[in-house]
Amino acid sequence: MKHTPHTVWIRGLEPVAVLMAWLALWWFASHGEWFSRVFMPTPEATWESLLKGFSNEAGADAADLRVASWQTFVRMLLGWGLASLIGVALGTLIGMSVVARQWIAPTLEFLRPLPASAVLPLAISIFGLSSGMVLFVVSFGAMWPVLLATVQGLANVEPRLREVAAGLQMSRTAFAWKIGLPATLPDILAGMRLSMTVSLIVAVVGEMIASQAGLGQAILLAARSFRASELFAGIVLLGALGFVSNALLAGLEHRLLRWQRP
Template sequence: MSVATRVLRRLLFVVALPAVLLALWWFASADSTDVYRPPLRTVLAAFPDVWNAERLRADLVPSLVRLLSGYALAAVAGVALGTLIGSYRKVRAFCEPVLEFLRAVPPPVLVPVIMLFAGIGDGMKIVVIAVGCVWPVLLNTVEGVRAVDAVMTDTSRSYGITGAARLRYLVLPSASPQIFAGLRQSLSIGIILMVISEMFAASNGLGFAVVQFQRGFAIADMWTGILVLGLLGFLLSVLFQLVERRVLSWYHGLRESSRRSP
């Protein structure tokens, strides 16, 4: 099978289900007279006028900046703390009750509390995203560090590989599949928290725009905002998969070779 055929086949797999769902939505809503559920053709007709260059710059760009800033903070803090906690049994035993307690608290509940300390500006929204996204990264990093192969650990110790070299060449590569699993979970959480945080005392952003459309009874425009959020989540997921495939190429190659071996 040629490369072009494989790419085309993969593309068809990616777009097949969305195309079917859009077709079902189109025909199911074609005769709708409900103001809250307008026909899909009405929503798509409003899309270019609503999401022009000016609105994209005013609402989409700030949302992306907040999302990526909070996500980056969560990734750095989660990997750093997770590596520390996972590397030392006593530290893990000391922190585990607190981690389990904080993980059980839904991040949206913390929005009013964070507003008291961080205000209502962009800082609050970034902190909300970071606080919600950090837990999947941290907990998956802890588990990944704990699962480092004991034989490889003993081998590195016998060769005198310790400290930063051990962290760089053994611990982080071994834990990276788990770390990326946490980063993937955090990405979807970050998008949800981005929207929720922008519904509180905001003046721009995708969440703010959707709420404004709803309050102004612009229902078709509100549905276009929901579509933009879905498209944003899809594009970020595809970008994440490309990065993951590149960084973990050795891991996927190892799995593929083990699957082919008898």
């Protein structure tokens, strides 16, 4: 079915309509005092906290949301980048060898469902309550989607491509670099998008537990002080940070995979 520009325009407004509906529900719930204002501020109060946090008016009791957002973003980006590099490297080594997949697959299946929070005590004992500890936990938690996607993609490379590589007497390294990884790129990018979401979640949890500056700490302090508007402002910023990061990576994926489209 061919979509007219008018139809595309209407469909583009549907997500906005859903967002406005949620905002309207929030407005009615807060102004109608369905819940106590201590726990649910109004959208206007949340907006004022956002403006205050991004302005120079943030005092000693209010978090500087500009600095906190940047610190969380950098921590997320570093952990995600490190996880992506390690995941692709290890995934390539495992995925290129049938024997390695058979031997290591049970270990991967054992470690894969292990939540990143489970390694927090180990990370604290090694690194202490430091930024290095948070980076380690973020990298560990975000590595698995990339690693497993790389292994799965290389294991399912078109057999005819392997036959062509064997006919050309290509080495394993040449096959991985020139054929394997390009063919696996859609799987790797999908794993990296999921990994970015995991890295943001784990970074916030790590900031809360290790008392590291960032949105996680700002949200925790606001909750302990019953500053609901600042708490909701931090949550809104986390959602915005995740949305923008995912949108940028989706745009990069769209450009890198344009050769797949007819």
